[in-house]
Structures are given as structure tokens and as C-alpha cells.
Amino acid sequence: MKWNHYKSKLLLRYTVSYLSIFLVPLIFLTVIIYQNAVDNLRSEIEQKNVNQLVQAKTVIDGRMKELQDIASRIAYDEQLTPYRVQHPYFSREAIAALDKYKATNAIISELFLYIRGDDNIYSTQGMEHLDVFTERYKFHNWKPEALYRDLNETQHPTMRPAESVTQSALVQKSLLSFMVPITPNKPYPHGTVLYFIDESSLTDLIDSVLGDFQGMTVIFDEQGRILAANAHQETIDSGDASSLSRLEPGIHSIRAGSQRHSVVSVRSSANGWTYVTSMPSDQFFSRIFHIQTFIVIVFSVVVAFGTLIAVLLARRQYFPISDLMEFVKSKKRGAAAPQAPASNELEWIRETLRDYSLRIDMQEPYARNQCLYMLLKNGTGNDLPLELMHTLGIRLEHSYYFAVHLGWNGTPGPKDGSERSAMIEPFSDAGLPELDAHVYGIELPHPDRLALIVGFNAEQDAQAPVRIRGIVDELRRIAGERYDSLPSIGVGTGYTDPADLNQSYVEATSAFENRVSSEAGSVVYFDDLSHFHDGGEAFWLPKEVLLKLAQSLKQGNLEVAAHMVSTALTNLRAGVAPMPLLRCICFDLLNTMLKTASELGIRDVVQVIPQVTTFESLEELEEKLFVLAANICEQVERKLETEERFLLDRIMAYIEENYADYSLSLESISEKYAVSPSYFSRSFKEKAGINFSKYIWQKRLDEVMHQLKSTSDPLKDIIARVGYLDPPNFIRKFKKETGLTPGQFRKMYGNQESAAALAADEE
CATH class of the missing domain: 1.10.10.60 (Homeodomain-like)
Known part of the structure; x- marks a missing residue:
């Protein structure tokens, strides 16, 4: 095989390296190591226990920090705000969100969210009254009155020592209770996150780090109370516990009962806890005598087997590289591999990874287009991390942003005869330095449509509309130079926050679809549509609200639809129209939603008309319209997904045949x-x-x-x-x-x- 030469060469290099690093120094130092073995091993065993305990302390401190971080994320989670948690419609989402937070930390036995002043407490199992909660969890020392007080008054993260808890009158557990007020570091928290932690979870963490340690492990809080303990058949009385909690960090030898014990103590700077391990000194140092015998045996045979071990280790070191090479070769089916191997397998793998990097660069435009499309649909939400956008070359650093919708009557063709896939090139990532603006182009699912995100700078709000029209004129000029026909253009409103790009896109699409002229090159500004009135009075709903509401429903954009409903009803509350006229205006809003649903082929909303049309206040109507908008948007999203799956199934079937x-x-x-x-x-x-x-x-x-x-x-x-x-x-x-x-x-x-x-x- 072609690789045999390189394989033997690489194995030889590994073998020589291990012989030099492992075998020769080991033989040379045998005599010196043996003379100092006992003292060194004794020190190493002591230090090993200290290091292991420090490691266990670090692990537990990290878990406690994770619990506080979870509480911080809960405090800022939009699904877990007091309004949504207590809201009958959104509470199920809040419960599901709590379950996700619980799953992120393995030591959490149960997680609860309490809104201060409320009679209910929320957990991953659902909502329950505090009386039911205290009946289901009966603490030995923590009385219900104290529990209520602590939940409502705790100002700092507080850990209660482990105590026996009777759960549902059947099971008894030893649980620690950790309370974290939210919002953290605020003088007036609005709630408390309560964690239940099995005592065994903490002690098992220490045991997993200590390995075969058979002594006693204890965790003391800053007040000297025992938070958790694992005796391992050892016993500890209150006097011994008090003396152990006062020990300075380090290694100690104390007498407990009739035996001397070797004690290791470590204190955490994060929370003031003290971690202590204790075991009889005879047991602690008995391993030294076994290690002495083991050293003699090992050193007597190491010369004879040193070479063999070096070869085995070299082969073992080579196997992962060989497996990686085979894996890379198996993943290169259908891809171009390097024509000739490099000096060895590592060089070949490096060349292959370089080839993969080039292929990833080829896929970057698709990822970039998808990221920009999500900006248009959702604005700058949590689904688009800033690091990802910067990696893809997307920087939203201007003072104003607006969206543009371009469309042709037929599929456009570039004037230079290049491929259709190059259609978006003039606007893919274009700077307009003379206008202090930048353009990002997005290819939409329709072959004759494009969308643009435009960012620009303006010193005053009054300058923004003028700047937008100048930028659109420049974009129209570029399109005239690049394409064989001018597009029709819909332009949304400019916003200062990129999070509002979804609204601007809805406006741009509304302007495009409501253009009066189908002539190529026509430009429609949403502001012009919204300023057009039908001759009604000022207190009627603005046309821009109804246009954006209809378009957001067509796109399944619940966020913008809900914003439009809220905006419309807010304007009505500020008006001076009599109540009968207000009801008529509200029906205009409802009719817009029902008409849009009918145009989308959603017929079942007719069944909810009796419930929606009976309202006694604008607040009640707003809630019902929110539910109706959510229903329409959900069906639009489901319909789009179904159509996409159906189309892909048709395409896959066509490919199978052709x-x-x-x-x-x-x-x-x-x-x-x-x-x-x-x-x-x-x-x-x-x-x-x-x-x-x-x-x-x-x-x-x-x-x-x-x-x-x-x-x-x-x-x-x-x-x-x-x-x-x-x-x-x-x-x-x-x-x-x-x-x-x-x-x-x-x-x-x-x-x-x-x-x-x-x-x-x-x-």
C-alpha cells in the first residue's frame, strides 16, 4: 500500500521518542528515586489528597455558580416574567422553560420559581399553592412559616444545611435548599429561585474526585454548620464537627476518640465553605508500604520490558492518527482529495482539513443569506448571536435601518449575461460611502424577488426620510446598470433599532404589494401609503396599521401583528370618539384580520367570530385579538412548512426519476x-x-x-x-x-x- 512507507516511518519516530523520553531517563534515575522513595511518596500522598479536595471544592463551587447563573437567566427570561408565569395562557410555556433550566445542572433535584407576594409556587411539575407545597415537602426543621418568610425576604443567595424531608408522605430524603433572589444584585428582588439538592449529590461529587477514599467527608458553611456529610462508616459528634470546622486550610493530625486521624481541610474563597476529609492515620499511610514494594518490583523489570512498552505506546499513539486518517478519507467521498500524500499522515490530514476549510468558505454565502433572512423575519433576536453575525461579515453599526423589497414581473437577467445565481451580487454586501450607507442583499424563495437591509447614518430624525429616498434612488440606478429590466420597489420605514427590521420588512412588502402601478421601476414608500386617507376623521384607524397588520399575518409574523393590534387599540384609548363609534372602529380592525385569514384560506377562524365580537372593554378585545392573531400566524407557519415539505418531496421524486x-x-x-x-x-x-x-x-x-x-x-x-x-x-x-x-x-x-x-x- 502507498501508506506503508509513511506508516513505518511515523511509527519509528514515535518509538525512538518514547525510548528517549521514557525508558532511558527511567533507568538512569532508578537508584536516585529509590533512595528518596518513601519520603517523596509520603509527601505526594498528602499533597494528592489536598489537590483532590481542592479539585472537589472547585467542582462544587462551579456547580453553585451554575445555579446562580441559572437564576440570573431565569430572571431575564421573557417566558418567566411575573406576567407570563401568572398568565393562564403562557404559564404552560413557563413551566416548560423551567424544565429546560433544570436539565442544565445534574445536581438539581427540583427547581422552583416563586414570585414574591404570590400564593403559588411554580416548578417543572406545574403550579401549586404554597400550602400544597409545604404539605408535599415536610422539612424536619424548616417550618412553613419560616419557609414563607425566607422565600419573600431573602436578599442574598442562601444555602440551608441538609435535613430530612418527607416527600408526599412516602419518601424521606436528605435535601439541601438553595435560595437565590431574583433579579440578582438588585435591592428589591421580585422573586426567589429555590433549588432542592440531594445531599448525596454533593458528597458523590467529592467521592468521584477522591476515588477510592474511604474516610469521612464533610462540608461546613461559613457559620460552621454541617451542610452535607458522608461518613463512610465513620462517626462524628458535635464536638468533633466543631473542631473540624475551625481548622485552618492544610493537612492536620488530630485525635478523635481513641484514634489519631489525618485531616485535610480546604476553604472556598467563593462562598466561605470549608471542605474536610478525615480518615484514621494508619489507613492514610498504609499505602506507602504497598507502594514501596511495588517500586522495587517495577524497577526490577523495567529494563527488560522498557523497550517493549515504548513500542506498544508508540503504536497506541499512532492508532488515533490512523483512525483519523481513515475517517477523513471516508468523509471525502465525492470530494477532491490531495493528489499525493505529504511527508506523513499528519501532513496529509492537514492538507485535507485545509480543503475542508475551502469548502466551508464556499458555503458561507448560503449561511449569510439565511442569517440576513432571519433578521428580516425576526429582527435581532436571541436566535442570532452577535458573534455569528460578525463571523459572517454582518455588522449593524449604523444609526438607522430600513428594508427594501424588489421584484420583477419576470425572472430578471443580468445585462452581462452571467448566471442567474449572480443576480444578487450587486447588493450582496455593498457600501455606499458617498451616502454613508451599507446594503446587505437577501435572496428570497421567489426567483423574481430580492430583499435589502440598508443601514445609514443621520444626525437628526428629520433627515432620515430624505436620506432614505436618496439611497433608494441610488439603488434604483445600480439596478438599472446591472439588470436588463428595472425592478418594482417597496420601501419600509427607517428605524433606529435593528430589532425593528422585521417591522420595516413587513412595511416594505406591504408597499410592494399595494403599489398602484405595475410599471417596471416604480417605487412605493410605505410612508406614502400610510399618509393616504380615505377622507375619514382623524380618529379612524390609520391605514398604515391595517396594512402592516394584514401583511404580518400573511407572513405569519406574530410579533409584528401583536404590536399592530396593541398600537391600534392604544390610539383608540387616547381618542375622544364615543363608545358606539369606537366599537365600529374596533370591528374594522377585526374585519381586517378575518379578511386576511380568508385570503390565506384559513376558514376555521369563522367559528371564533361570536366569541371575539362580544367584548365589554378594549382590554378584553385586545386579549381576544391577540389569541386570534396567534391562531392565524400559527396556521400560516404550519401551512408554509407543509407546502415546503410537499415541494421538496415533489423535487426529490423528480430527481429520483431524472x-x-x-x-x-x-x-x-x-x-x-x-x-x-x-x-x-x-x-x-x-x-x-x-x-x-x-x-x-x-x-x-x-x-x-x-x-x-x-x-x-x-x-x-x-x-x-x-x-x-x-x-x-x-x-x-x-x-x-x-x-x-x-x-x-x-x-x-x-x-x-x-x-x-x-x-x-x-x-
């Missing part, structure tokens, strides 16, 4: 099913797990392998039947993929009589 067509390509399928190539590429990879070109190559390769096994047809005919027009290139790729030429493959797996003829064809 993969042997040499003209089959990403662009041809995108044109046939009226979707943009980048959108189809992303969706296909999510469904199939691999990209389109690799999937087609694999289908054709599998069919060629099948025909090589089952037929005696000439290779050229087989290759042509699967849609490949370049036999020499196919043979090279086949060998790179399988390690065999087609003739060798047929000889090994297929028709023996035709293998010789196929080998001649390859030559």
Missing part, C-alpha cells in the same frame, strides 16, 4: 419549480443531509456500481446511461471514491467474463 439526465442541475430544478437556487440548495441539504451535486454524483455512482455488478455492458454505455458525458474524468473519480477502477470493481464483484474488456476500455 438523475440520469445529463442536463439536470441546481439551476434547472430551481427554474422548473420556481424557487431561488440558494433557497433550494439550503432546503435540499437540510432534507437530504448532503448538498445537491454530491447527492446526484452518489446516485449515479451507485447506479454504475449496480450495472457493473449485474450487466456486461461496456463502461462507456453505462456511464452515458447515468448522465455522465466525460468517461475519463468519471473513471478518475470512481477510483478516488472506491479505491478501484471500474474494471477492478467488476472483476471483484461482478461479471468475470467482461472484466478484461472493461479494463481495456479504461486504458
Whole structure:
């Protein structure tokens, strides 16, 4: 094999290294080590116990810090605000959110959220009254009155010592209670996060670090109280516990009962806890005598077996590299591998990783487009970390932002005749320095639509509309130079916060869809639509509110829809219209939602009309309209997902039937099913797990392998039947993929009589 030379060379280097590092120094130092073995081992055992206890302290401190961090995240979680937790509609989401937080830390036995002044407490199991809670968890020392007081008055994170708890009158557990006020570091917390922690969870953490330690482990708080203990058949009375808690950090020898004990004490600077291990001194140092005997035996045989060990270690060190090399080779099916191996396997792997890096760079535009599309749909939410956007070259550092929707009557063609996939290039990441603006282009699922995110700077709000129109004129000029036809343009309102980009996109789409003229190059500003009135009085709902409400429902954007409903009703509350007229205006808002639902084919909302139309106040109507908007948006999202899955299923079926067509390509399928190539590429990879070109190559390769096994047809005919027009290139790729030429493959797996003829064809 080609790799044998490099394999033996790499193994030789490892063997020589281990002989030099391990065997020679070990033999040379044998005499010196033996003279000082007993003293050194005694010191090492003592220090080992200190280090292990420090490590256990660090682990537990880290877990306690995690619990406080969880409480901080709960304090700022929008799903766990007092309003949403106590709201009958959103409380189920809050319970689910608590369950997710509980799952992030293994030592949590149960997690509770208490809103101060409330009669209920919330956990991952649901909501229950405090009286039910104290009945279900009966503490030995923590009385219900003290529990209520602590939940409402605790100002700092507080850990209660472990005590016996009777749970549901059946099970008794030893639990620690950890209370963290939220919001943390605020003078007036609005709630308390309560954790129940099994005592064994803390002691098991220490035991897992200490290994085979058989003594007693105790955790004291800053007041000297025992938080948790694991006696391991040792006993501790109150006097011994008090003396242990007062020990300074380090190694101590004390008398407890009739025996001397070796005690290791470590104090945490994070919370003031003291961690103590104690075991009889005889047991503590008995291992030294076993180690003395072991050293003599090991040193007597190390010379004879040193070389063998070095070779075994070298081979063991090489195996992960060999496995990694085979793994990389197996993952390079259908991808271009380095033409010749480097000096050894490590160099080959480095070249391969460099090749993977190039392929990742090729996928970056698709990820960037998806990230920008999420900005348009959701604004700058938690789903888009700032680090990810910076990695993809997206920087939202301007003072104003607005969205633009471009569309053509037909699929646009670039003037220079380049590929359709280059359509977005003029706006993909364009700077407009003379206008102090920057443009990010987004390819939408429709092949004749584009969206733009534009950021610009303006010193005053009054300048923003003028700047927007100047920027749009420049974008229109660029489109005229780049495309063979001008697009129609819808322009949203400018906002100072990137989080409002979803609203600007809804406005831009509304402006585009409500344009009066279908003439190419027309520009419609949402501000112009919103300033147009139908001759009504000032207290009627603004047209911009109804337009944005309808468009947000069509896009399934509940956030913008809810904002529009709230804005409309807020304006009505500030008006002076009489109540009968207000009810008529409210019905105008309701009719807009029902009309939009009807246009979307959502018929079941008719059933809720009687419930929505009966309201006694604007607050009641607002709540009902929120529920109706959520219902419509949920069905729109579900409908879009169903349509996308149905379309992908149709495309997959079409590919299965036509993969042997040499003209089959990403662009041809995108044109046939009226979707943009980048959108189809992303969706296909999510469904199939691999990209389109690799999937087609694999289908054709599998069919060629099948025909090589089952037929005696000439290779050229087989290759042509699967849609490949370049036999020499196919043979090279086949060998790179399988390690065999087609003739060798047929000889090994297929028709023996035709293998010789196929080998001649390859030559």
C-alpha cells in the first residue's frame, strides 16, 4: 500500500521518542528515586489528597455558580416574567422553560420559581399553592412559616444545611435548599429561585474526585454548620464537627476518640465553605508500604520490558492518527482529495482539513443569506448571536435601518449575461460611502424577488426620510446598470433599532404589494401609503396599521401583528370618539384580520367570530385579538412548512426519476419549480443531509456500481446511461471514491467474463 512507507516511518519516530523520553531517563534515575522513595511518596500522598479536595471544592463551587447563573437567566427570561408565569395562557410555556433550566445542572433535584407576594409556587411539575407545597415537602426543621418568610425576604443567595424531608408522605430524603433572589444584585428582588439538592449529590461529587477514599467527608458553611456529610462508616459528634470546622486550610493530625486521624481541610474563597476529609492515620499511610514494594518490583523489570512498552505506546499513539486518517478519507467521498500524500499522515490530514476549510468558505454565502433572512423575519433576536453575525461579515453599526423589497414581473437577467445565481451580487454586501450607507442583499424563495437591509447614518430624525429616498434612488440606478429590466420597489420605514427590521420588512412588502402601478421601476414608500386617507376623521384607524397588520399575518409574523393590534387599540384609548363609534372602529380592525385569514384560506377562524365580537372593554378585545392573531400566524407557519415539505418531496421524486439526465442541475430544478437556487440548495441539504451535486454524483455512482455488478455492458454505455458525458474524468473519480477502477470493481464483484474488456476500455 502507498501508506506503508509513511506508516513505518511515523511509527519509528514515535518509538525512538518514547525510548528517549521514557525508558532511558527511567533507568538512569532508578537508584536516585529509590533512595528518596518513601519520603517523596509520603509527601505526594498528602499533597494528592489536598489537590483532590481542592479539585472537589472547585467542582462544587462551579456547580453553585451554575445555579446562580441559572437564576440570573431565569430572571431575564421573557417566558418567566411575573406576567407570563401568572398568565393562564403562557404559564404552560413557563413551566416548560423551567424544565429546560433544570436539565442544565445534574445536581438539581427540583427547581422552583416563586414570585414574591404570590400564593403559588411554580416548578417543572406545574403550579401549586404554597400550602400544597409545604404539605408535599415536610422539612424536619424548616417550618412553613419560616419557609414563607425566607422565600419573600431573602436578599442574598442562601444555602440551608441538609435535613430530612418527607416527600408526599412516602419518601424521606436528605435535601439541601438553595435560595437565590431574583433579579440578582438588585435591592428589591421580585422573586426567589429555590433549588432542592440531594445531599448525596454533593458528597458523590467529592467521592468521584477522591476515588477510592474511604474516610469521612464533610462540608461546613461559613457559620460552621454541617451542610452535607458522608461518613463512610465513620462517626462524628458535635464536638468533633466543631473542631473540624475551625481548622485552618492544610493537612492536620488530630485525635478523635481513641484514634489519631489525618485531616485535610480546604476553604472556598467563593462562598466561605470549608471542605474536610478525615480518615484514621494508619489507613492514610498504609499505602506507602504497598507502594514501596511495588517500586522495587517495577524497577526490577523495567529494563527488560522498557523497550517493549515504548513500542506498544508508540503504536497506541499512532492508532488515533490512523483512525483519523481513515475517517477523513471516508468523509471525502465525492470530494477532491490531495493528489499525493505529504511527508506523513499528519501532513496529509492537514492538507485535507485545509480543503475542508475551502469548502466551508464556499458555503458561507448560503449561511449569510439565511442569517440576513432571519433578521428580516425576526429582527435581532436571541436566535442570532452577535458573534455569528460578525463571523459572517454582518455588522449593524449604523444609526438607522430600513428594508427594501424588489421584484420583477419576470425572472430578471443580468445585462452581462452571467448566471442567474449572480443576480444578487450587486447588493450582496455593498457600501455606499458617498451616502454613508451599507446594503446587505437577501435572496428570497421567489426567483423574481430580492430583499435589502440598508443601514445609514443621520444626525437628526428629520433627515432620515430624505436620506432614505436618496439611497433608494441610488439603488434604483445600480439596478438599472446591472439588470436588463428595472425592478418594482417597496420601501419600509427607517428605524433606529435593528430589532425593528422585521417591522420595516413587513412595511416594505406591504408597499410592494399595494403599489398602484405595475410599471417596471416604480417605487412605493410605505410612508406614502400610510399618509393616504380615505377622507375619514382623524380618529379612524390609520391605514398604515391595517396594512402592516394584514401583511404580518400573511407572513405569519406574530410579533409584528401583536404590536399592530396593541398600537391600534392604544390610539383608540387616547381618542375622544364615543363608545358606539369606537366599537365600529374596533370591528374594522377585526374585519381586517378575518379578511386576511380568508385570503390565506384559513376558514376555521369563522367559528371564533361570536366569541371575539362580544367584548365589554378594549382590554378584553385586545386579549381576544391577540389569541386570534396567534391562531392565524400559527396556521400560516404550519401551512408554509407543509407546502415546503410537499415541494421538496415533489423535487426529490423528480430527481429520483431524472438523475440520469445529463442536463439536470441546481439551476434547472430551481427554474422548473420556481424557487431561488440558494433557497433550494439550503432546503435540499437540510432534507437530504448532503448538498445537491454530491447527492446526484452518489446516485449515479451507485447506479454504475449496480450495472457493473449485474450487466456486461461496456463502461462507456453505462456511464452515458447515468448522465455522465466525460468517461475519463468519471473513471478518475470512481477510483478516488472506491479505491478501484471500474474494471477492478467488476472483476471483484461482478461479471468475470467482461472484466478484461472493461479494463481495456479504461486504458
